[in-house]
Amino acid sequence: MFKKILIANRGEIAVRVIRACHEMGIAAVAVYSDVDRAALHVRKADEAYPIGAPAASESYLNIGKILYVAECSGAEAIHPGYGFLSENAKFAKACATAGVKFIGPTAEAMNAMGSKTQARQAMERAGVPIVPGTSHGLESFEQAEQVAARIGYPIMLKAAAGGGGKGMRLVHASQDLKSALEGARSEAERSFGDGEVYIEKVIVNPRHIEMQILADEHGNTVYLGERECSLQRRHQKVVEEAPSPIVDPDMRRKMGEVAVRVAQAAGYTNAGTVEFLVDEKKSFYFLEMNTRLQVEHPVTELITGLDLVHLQIRIAAGERLPFAQNDVTIRGHAIECRIYAEDPDNNYFPSPGKITLLLAPSGPGIRRDSGMYEGWSVPMDYDPLLAKLIGYGTDRDQAIGRLTRALSEYFVGGIKTNISLFRRILRHPDFRAAKLDTGFLDRLLKEKPDGRPDSQGDPKAAEVAVIAAGMFAALGLSATGAGERALVNGSPGGDANAPSGWKSAAHREALR
């Protein structure tokens, strides 16, 4: 087993992998950009190395710098997390050349699968059903126009190297094609360093269901059940659950077996995910394979009782899968909410800034994978994912109940988050009835929330707020009105924004 692993990532996933390392007695090495010195993953790691400027291309995407840190620190393996270099075959290859184990598939398997166009070609050959479109990158605008006209609008432009909704554009009519193509290309170039874009026909309101697979380096491949990821916004998953409410054991076995075939065709090793679009008749089409650990892996962990990061590390260390397909059982139901730094009142624009107050939920059936802490400033340079809140229960209703309860305990002050959105989703009758498709969220957001968006139905709430506002002002602890002035006047030379600790304590005492 490895003694030291470098985590080439940041945020909640870096913390997740560091925890797995520590659980297995492995030292964890963090890397961080100039704006991430205070990030949680640096605090949790055993060693931490600066790797440069905030722009990802200067730091988290810089293969040379990361391999240099691996060498300096003596790390024997690199876990790439998701995003950044996780699906970069050049990086996997560079690791192999440098004698550092890449925790993931080989560069060859990534090339076969990581590029969505090449994956489509391979699946066409293997006879796996795929969504109509091109299986090669678009060479010109004229070609794009012809293909789109042939398969019919609406169409989707997708980055061949893409993921996470980056480099994707939905096009409804030919006059929008040119600007969409340019936008997709430049976003793909910026996000992945590869501007290749292809076309897929849009299946209207499909379900998005994906199958988790694991393959060791001795020819054993298993599937670990599906995840329902139909709740998306801007092609970014927002809520995921496992198992899917529409998948029965028979369909699970069929999809699982196709997924295993897909992985084996590519000589795939380590953890991977085969994504399918499922239409209203429950026919499924291969969409793409994600050659990495997914953001939503915790829901699979909860219903299978397996730790995917532990298994990734063990597989990379050359161990055999410690179980067979028949040993995999699914128990209970898990739902994940992705907590983003986004402003619900401003069209879900990113909302970086300082977290002034953080109250985190816990209790039965609740798992929280977080990369934030109180007092930390969320930088504007990266993806706005702050944390994942996962509810687990004996069945779907209990999972929803626990998650709803936990969301009511979750409070992130100082920045805007999408926590209120999950309350709306979880109490929506269609969600409760598991009537899900990829258009659900856009429809929900068009509905006007009745009354105050988060009203708990307590008519006294406004009066409570009034009384509390007065108390905060009287106490002068929250920089409200006259009380604060008195404090500041009393502390010459102090930071005018920070109330004196002594006085705060005195005020708290006075409240008793």
Add this chain to the structure above:
Amino acid sequence: MTYDVAIDGNHYRLELNRADGVWSCRLDGREVEVDAVLARPDVLSLRIGNQAYEVKCERVASDLHLWVGSERFAVEVRDPRSLRGRARAVDDHGPRKLTAPMPGRVVRVLASQGSEVEAGAGVLVVEAMKMQNEIKSPKKGTIQKILVSEGTAVNAGDVLAIVE
């Protein structure tokens, strides 16, 4: 201590006094039985009668928000004896400013100075956290001024352009 507290345009007159750790409270002249414990800075455990509430206080720039459970209230507190009037004049007529909704970088300028724009037309694109956001014109009119160019780093609230 007497406060004028405004929520959603409604004004409340709040009288609060504390003696020997016991609060007395009158809301619009009505006696209210209250009891409070500051659980930690910005978190108040409040009892009104026997009803229990957790109230969180959040202040960003000049905005004060109070959260009662999961419900958020934008609150303005004024001490009527204070001379620092906080009334802000809001002028909805004439030129309108387009401001950055979050810190980020201007990646594209879609309209030129002096050009005509429809309400809702994209004027600039600001990128933050890898997301591109189109800043749209709030009204039909002429672009009077564009104050940034491609590549400019902006902070939340910065004026990007003015539409007349």
